[in-house]
Amino acid sequence: MTFRQAKWDEPIIYELGAPGRIGFLVPDVEEEIKREVGEIRIPDKIRRSEDPALPEVSEVEVVRHFINLSQMAYGVDNGPIPLGSCTMKYNPKIAFEIANDSRISNLHPLQDERTVQGLLEALYLLQKWLANIVGMDACTLHPAAGAHGELAGVLIIRKYHELRDQLDKKKEIVIPDSAHGTNPASAVMGGFKVVTIKSTPDGNIDIEALKAAVSEKTAGLMLTNPSTLGLFEEHILEIAEIVHEVDGLLYYDGANLNGIMGYARPGDMGFDIAHINIHKTFSAPHGGGGPGAGPICVKDREVDPEKGIKLSDLLPGFIVEYDDKNKRYYLKRPGSYSIGMLRSFFGNVAPLLWGFTYILALGPQGLKEVTELSVLNTNYFLKLIRGVKGYSLPYGPNRYYKHEVAISAEPMAKDTDVTAEDIAKGLLDAGFYAPTIYFPLIVREALQIEFTDTETKENIEKYAARMREIAEIAYKNPDEPKKWPINTSKRRIDTVKASHPRYVAPTWRVHILRSKGMLKVLK
Numbered sequence: 001m002t003f004r005q006a007k008w009d010e011p012i013i014y015e016l017g018a019p020g021r022i023g024f025l026v027p028d029v030e031e032e033i034k035r036e037v038g039e040i041r042i043p044d045k046i047r048r049s050e051d052p053a054l055p056e057v058s059e060v061e062v063v064r065h066f067i068n069l070s071q072m073a074y075g076v077d078n079g080p081i082p083l084g085s086c087t088m089k090y091n092p093k094i095a096f097e098i099a100n101d102s103r104i105s106n107l108h109p110l111q112d113e114r115t116v117q118g119l120l121e122a123l124y125l126l127q128k129w130l131a132n133i134v135g136m137d138a139c140t141l142h143p144a145a146g147a148h149g150e151l152a153g154v155l156i157i158r159k160y161h162e163l164r165d166q167l168d169k170k171k172e173i174v175i176p177d178s179a180h181g182t183n184p185a186s187a188v189m190g191g192f193k194v195v196t197i198k199s200t201p202d203g204n205i206d207i208e209a210l211k212a213a214v215s216e217k218t219a220g221l222m223l224t225n226p227s228t229l230g231l232f233e234e235h236i237l238e239i240a241e242i243v244h245e246v247d248g249l250l251y252y253d254g255a256n257l258n259g260i261m262g263y264a265r266p267g268d269m270g271f272d273i274a275h276i277n278i279h280k281t282f283s284a285p286h287g288g289g290g291p292g293a294g295p296i297c298v299k300d301r302e303v304d305p306e307k308g309i310k311l312s313d314l315l316p317g318f319i320v321e322y323d324d325k326n327k328r329y330y331l332k333r334p335g336s337y338s339i340g341m342l343r344s345f346f347g348n349v350a351p352l353l354w355g356f357t358y359i360l361a362l363g364p365q366g367l368k369e370v371t372e373l374s375v376l377n378t379n380y381f382l383k384l385i386r387g388v389k390g391y392s393l394p395y396g397p398n399r400y401y402k403h404e405v406a407i408s409a410e411p412m413a414k415d416t417d418v419t420a421e422d423i424a425k426g427l428l429d430a431g432f433y434a435p436t437i438y439f440p441l442i443v444r445e446a447l448q449i450e451f452t453d454t455e456t457k458e459n460i461e462k463y464a465a466r467m468r469e470i471a472e473i474a475y476k477n478p479d480e481p482k483k484w485p486i487n488t489s490k491r492r493i494d495t496v497k498a499s500h501p502r503y504v505a506p507t508w509r510v511h512i513l514r515s516k517g518m519l520k521v522l523k
């Protein structure tokens with residue numbers, strides 16, 4: 001089967017339409033508003049002096065524009081997106097139906113709590129379920145992404161030591177070299193110095209190196225388990241002991257929760273704080289920057305026994321509680337020990353409801369099956385690709401993997417000069433999505449692959465067959481992969497230019513400025 005992606009010379013929407021053309025009819029509610037609330041006068045000082053430069057297009061132009069663009073793109077509704085670490089699952093449509101219901105989508109965060117009891121109940125249950133899934137005592141749904149949850153977690157670690165009068169000593173956060181880049185970034189944003197620990201050839205943390213690095217200065221440790229290599233940390237209980245010994249806290253990066261959910265809980269492994277990516281494990285869509293949701297949960301660890309402060313008192317944002325006496329859900333504002341507000345209100349409600357629906361639909365047994373299928377899919381794929389000339393498994397070559405696997409194309413690159421990037425283009429060319437490449441950083445020519453629980457056996461087989469075919473082509477005719485992709489709407493993109501702020505025009509504003517010659521640097 002040959003794959004050919006649509007190629008449209010699609011203009012940006014500002015180049016479409018004509019002055020005065022409109023796409024929808026605004027209901028005439030002026031009279032109604034006057035009747036209900038009286039004359040509305042918008043103060044001059046907050047009025048715009050000019051109309052905003054919005055596109056003037058008809059409905060049919062808008063529909064065709066975005067349909068054309070979608071035909072040049074690839075999404076999880078087209079086929080698998082086996083991006084390791086990102087956990088790009090198919091997103092069941094039922095979840096959108098629930099969150100798009102006007103009884104939910106028309107609510108306002110400042111509405112009287114008594115009028116939003118249904119939504120608050122859903123969020124309350126979600127807090128409880130998530131706490132149960134990670135084995136912790138309290139959760140907040142407040143953070144807007146995994147990285148945001150990490151920052152919240154690091155600020156909690158900071159506050160913990162501050163309330164114990166230890167902050168002048170506690171300066172360092174320990175992170176393994178297999179970590180996602182957001183971990184060290186969050187630690188630094190929280191005001192800590194990062195101490196990196198190497199991984200051993202079997203993909204675990206080097207315990208001797210950890211012991212040498214941990215000291216009185218250690219404020220905490222951030223760990224992803226299973227790691228970004230896809231391997232479960234076999235010494236986690238010992239690691240927890242080493243870190244707790246010096247009064248450090250353990251932070252769990254829960255982006256890979258779909259590798260263990262229902263079978264193991266970070267709370268039982270000794271972690272004190274965990275974030276959960278609703279937009280990964282719990283199937284809310286992501287990509288293109290969100291919206292995401294990164295709830296964090298904590299153990300009821302004592303912070304100050306005399307004052308009766310617990311870790312849960314440090315959680316940020318609004319938390320949904322239940323008033324048993326009045327039989328009513330309500331929002332608890334951040335108390336005096338909380339790290340405060342990290343964004344508005346109680347979180348990104350739409351993805352939270354997608355996750356809520358997903359958990360409710362699957363139930364406890366279904367969530368365990370998600371884990372089983374994720375792990376089975378990874379190991380089945382590995383069985384199809386293991387031993388193929390050109391690929392290798394640099395870490396834990398004989399271990400079972402969890403939800404993902406980091407393969408190296410270093411042998412192929414050395415033998416033929418065909419790189420992980422070329423392999424990715426070869427996959428795109430055959431109508432697949434490329435895996436995550438060049439991450440984790442500790443794997444040379446990395447191809448980090450995650451099929452998730454939603455991919456079929458046939459698709460995994462086709463993907464592996466294409467990877468085998470690419471390896472054969474690389475050894476027979478190493479010039480060919482350098483020409484890929486041929487069948488996509490855009491040929492090979494200059495990745496240096498594409499990620500350089502000098503050349504990128506990601507918004508219409510930049511485009512307009514450039515077309516008017518006002519952004520010379522972009523020419």
Ligand SMILES: *Cc1c(COP(=O)(O)O)cnc(C)c1O
Nearest residue numbers: 085145146147180182224253255
């Ligand atoms: C995705 C991911 C994160 C960050 O989560 P975002 O929601 O993208 O901010 C952190 N750690 C790991 C291992 C991840 O895969």
